[in-house]
Amino acid sequence: MSAPTRDLSEASGVGGASTPRLAPWNTTVPARAPRSRRRTAFRAIVLVVVAVVAAWALSAVIAGPPRSGLPLDPGDAGRSGARAAAEVLRQQGVDVSVVRGIDDLERTLGAADSRARWTVVLTDATYLGQGAAERLTRAVEQTRRFVVVEPDDVELGDLALPLTVTDRSGTSLTAGCRSDVADPNDRLGASWSSYGLLAGLAGDVRSGSARDRTPPARPTGPDTSAAPQPPLLARSATGATVCFLTPDASSGSSSGGTGSTSRGSGSAPADAPAGARSGAVVILPREGRAPETVVLGSAAALSNGKVLDAAHAALTLRALGPTEHLLWYVPGVSDLDAPDPSGRHVADPGRGVPEWLVPASWLLAAAVVAFALARGRRLGRLVVEPLRVVVRAVETTEARGRLYHRAADRPLAARALRTGTRTRLADRLGLPRETPVVALVEAATRASGHPHHDVEQLLDGPDPTTDRDLLLLAQRLADLEESVRSA
Template identity: 45%
Template sequence: MAALLVVAAIVAVTLLTLTSSGGGSGGFADPDSPSRQGSRALAQVLRDQGVDVEVVRTIRDFEAAGVGPTTTVLMGSFDFLGEAAADRASRHASKAARLVLLEPSAFALSDFGVRLAPSDGGRVDLAADCGSDLIDRDDRLDARVTFYQSTDTSADGTPQLPAGAAGCFPGHNADAAVVVLPSTNVQPETVVLGSADALTNARVGEASHAAIGLRALGSTARLVWYLPDISDLDVPDGSGNLRPSDRGIPEWFGPATLLLGLAFIAFALARGRRLGRIVTEPLPVVVRAVETTEARGRLYRRAGDRERAASSLRAGTVQRLAARLGLPSATADEVVAAVARTANREASQIRALLDGPTPTNDRDLVLLAEQLAHLEENVRHA
């Protein structure tokens, strides 16, 4: 039982961990969250600047929001973006003026056709070292970042961004924390912003984070901020076929579940009751049920206590007669009257028998016992 409780607790914690980073306010870089990790401050400033900020949390709501040439799309989370939802989101976002991918994973980059590879950069303090409409050369980034490197290479094997692209806030290698890709026939201008930390309420006021966020998200009249929730792991694709995804489940979840199952089986085998064939054990001595009564009678006889013996005989008779006549809580007089009616005898005779004088010798005591037994026999057959 204890093992079952432990397994249930671990599963509950795992599910809570899985769902806590999904939809609903309170998640990382969530525009509705006022916590230190939320992004309500940036969203409110954008609204104050006249930008219509619309937050959507499912692929259905994202498609229903409508995206056009005056709309910027921000993809703010990829933990629960399944393959089918990603395909639909990519097609819908292609109609926007600008697509901003906030710290995308390798899966997300592939889903949106961006030829970049991510790598963890940790906490950094970087200068922009580039020039574009989105980033000023004097901008600074002081936050936790993910760097991105082009998967395309030049003739000498060096990673090379496509023509017209800009990599800002470079790292040690040919990578950057912010990459701006020009629009193509099938894709709008795409900004890979490698630091969700910079846009949180706790950090947006530091360095040039606020300016970068406002330039990236406030260049159009409308912003659709899409945060996929856990329901987007399992949605139909464009053909209506259901395509479940396991992207939101950590890699360790499967092995951990298997390990817990094996541990539970081992615990059950070690602590479970082992049942074998039934084994009879002979008793050391057999005691007859009547022997206790006989032993008590011999004690009364040895002590010469006829009064206690007669009292016990009468009390037992009254109790059995009352139970047989259905009078478990009746008084002695009520029992006498009921017995007299049932046995068709005088009440005075019954009272003398059940509540008469104490026998003076053993013969009278034996006679009293016989009369009481005869009275019970009469009532039983009446």
């Protein structure tokens, strides 16, 4: 901004008895100096790089493997996921396929050349409805092995397995058995659930003792017993191998007739009482069309955070890798209401998506839209209100000049003029505003063509002592800026 000009004839009375009348100030504000090309190009490059990185990160998230957010998800690299186990199995030559719905599972197994070359694993049954469980039990028929990880009593009943949960703990256990899944010296160092055998199961599992041992927490629809159920034969516990015996089970069996085999093969007699032999790993042999079924009682042992502890890695590889194909089933939310094999939806008020959820969602969305419209109408049109007083933009500058004139503080006014000139010259020359005066003088000398001594006196010379010297300084500073601007 160029220095203000005053009538010299009226400035001679500074310091006198009377305050001279100031002429109107003629203030001009030059256009802001453009940024240097180098800084502008650097910022443009930074913005382009940031945009490319953001686009790459977004595409990586979108194109990444889908995740359900459930424990032991094969695509989850967190501590509770099972991506490490899935990747190690792939490195061992196992073809790991992940399906996230009962329809995809049936479609995959239906297209298989030989189901005997497939292993199916269910690691989390949070979204496994009763109808989907029946279809899963039928879909895994004639496969090599079916692995279920830490199921509860409700899931055991839905899958028609002759087992019941007997205990939960986190103490270390030793396998004490020899099988395709565990060696006698394998150690389990994660939290576990133990399972006891239920003997004497036969006939329809939905009308037999398998349903009777389900805990009361599981609700049953009022018309479930009256509706015809598809026949689903219960598995027998005959020939089951129990590993990682719990302390109560191992101590109790050591004094009985079966105690001699509790640390050996681990096979349970068919007439063993329910829960007499319980362990964290139970292997049910193939029976008819039903595959060999392995119940792993420790989900933590398969997780990324615990798979390298104790013998968890070996246990995982033996249980999930007996065949060249592994089908990892992660039930989706739609499986809660999946129909049973006959196409009928099983009534179960305790699970599934509530019927009122969809209408309630539409009602909530309509309420949000109505509220937005109501609040938007309250704003009304924009109203232009004329100001009562018109304040000129130059008012502050003129008032400050009058204060300087009244106080006769010429050094302060000169410093203000020089500071403004230095700032504008730095912007014009593409230098930081904190540039030392020496460097700024050199740059201004080259740009304006004025002598070095004159530029130095203007930007960092002695303070004026009279009003005439102050006005002359202001004029010469304006001339310097004009010379640099037109260079």
